Amino acid sequence: MPLSEHEQRMLEQMERALYAEDPKFASALEGNGLRTYTRRRVYQAVAGFLIGIALLMTGMVMQQIWVSVVGFLVMLGCAVLAVTGWRKAPKPGEQPQGAARRQARPKRSVMDRIEQRWQRRRDEQGR
Structure with a gap:
């Protein structure tokens, strides 16, 4: 499920703050x-x-x-x-197998359905 624009901006802000606060730790997290x-x-x-x-x-x-x-x-x-x-x-620059498998299969897992319901409820409360 892709992030909304607001969530994407929040994530970018958090990344910038992490790099500013502790660049060594942030660079360690970049590794696979x-x-x-x-x-x-x-x-x-x-x-x-x-x-x-x-x-x-x-x-x-x-x-x-x-x-x-x-x-x-x-x-x-x-x-x-x-x-x-x-x-x-995974090979360098490649997604882990689980992520590729999730994208390829049409049937949704239990966690995907729960996340979808949670998002739907959150959207309904925001209206």
């Missing part, structure tokens, strides 16, 4: 938090995968099958996390 989060998640999954390899090899050397099985399961779980995290990471 979702992309940073997914990148960090992929790196953690790769580190976990390496730990899983170490557990697998340790179990083989010590001839403890259960340690090798745990290492394999850690590797498998981390591989799944890395692949799903990598797919979800």
Whole structure:
């Protein structure tokens, strides 16, 4: 749902005030938090995968099958996390997947309907 002109002006005023008050914090907020989060998640999954390899090899050397099985399961779980995290990471300048999916689907979610009702009530009270 697009913002009205009044809401757009208010948002721009708030942005200018934030930049004037704390430019360092404002510039930190400009970064794509979702992309940073997914990148960090992929790196953690790769580190976990390496730990899983170490557990697998340790179990083989010590001839403890259960340690090798745990290492394999850690590797498998981390591989799944890395692949799903990598797919979800938006490309630079691209919208997150959820936003693109919401625009493409004609059926509205419960939150969209609630927001629409709230806006309608607000408009009716303003008259």
